[in-house]
Amino acid sequence: MPDPIRLLLVDDQILSRGLLRSGLERERDLEIVAELNRSDDVVGAAKKYRANVALLDAAGPGKDSITVTTKLRTSMPECRVVMLTTYGRPVHTRRGLDAGAKGIALKNTPAPQLADAVRRVHLGLRVVDANLAAENLRYSETPLDSDETDTLRAARDGGSIARIAQKLDVSExxxxxxxxxxxxxxxxxxxxxALQIAERNGWLLD
Structure with a gap:
């Protein structure tokens, strides 16, 4: 079994942090290595405990979460950030992503869904809560690169993975x-x- 994903929780609200901990502790592939109630020393704690993912309260006390995210990205890029927000205003979502956060999630996200987001972020993928994304995407250009766009276009007919791979002349x-x-x-x-969202926003136009 591979090593668990090492998590750092940063939230000033004891109840909120406790709910996060109790939910994520049930996931066997996740390990909470440290908890902080301020964002002042997130970088130091991430390095000390060799955290893979930091769950960072976007509105917590201490240093601005955008500043902390930027510092983590530059000084410890192997520790990826998931920002947790209560309100999810589009401007905050965009600022977080621009600062280097790999994930944006609502604080009341169910634990299994948040755990899945952590796993994806750990793999290097960008994950944004569906409701936040719907709001944020109105203000942004396509987040998809050319390969992802071509693959979604090829998937329009609902074919199997094998059929899509054959169309694109790549592996499954x-x-x-x-x-x-x-x-x-x-x-x-x-x-x-994903297809519906991309189509609705005009990202699959040739």
Whole structure:
């Protein structure tokens, strides 16, 4: 069994932090290595405990979460940030992503869903809560790269992974990786959802 993903929790609210801990502790592949009630020494704690992912309260006390996220990205890029927000205003979502956060989630996200976001972020994917993404995407250009766009276009007919791979002349593994990435970037849960979001926003136009 691979090593668990090492988590750092940063939230000034004891109850909120406790709920996060109790929910995520049930996931066997996740390990909470440290908890902080301020963001002042997130970088130091991340280095000390060799954290893989930091769950950072976007509105907590201490240093501005955007500043902390930027510092983590530059001084410890192997520790990826998931920002937790209560309100999820589009401008905050965009600022977090621009600062280097790999994930944006609502604080009341169910534990299994948040755990899934942590796993994706740990793999290097970008994950934004579907509701936040729907608001944020109105203010941004396509988050998809050309390969992900081509793969979603090829998936329009609802064919199998093998059929899509044949269309694009790539391996099935490449197709799965691209689709998984597109799902994360659009804040979707399924390939069908990602297609609908991309179509609705005009990202699949030739």
């Amino acid at each position: 593994r490449v197709v799965r990786t691209r689709l998984w990435s597109a799902i994360g970037k659009t804040g979707a849960h399924t390939r069908s959802d």
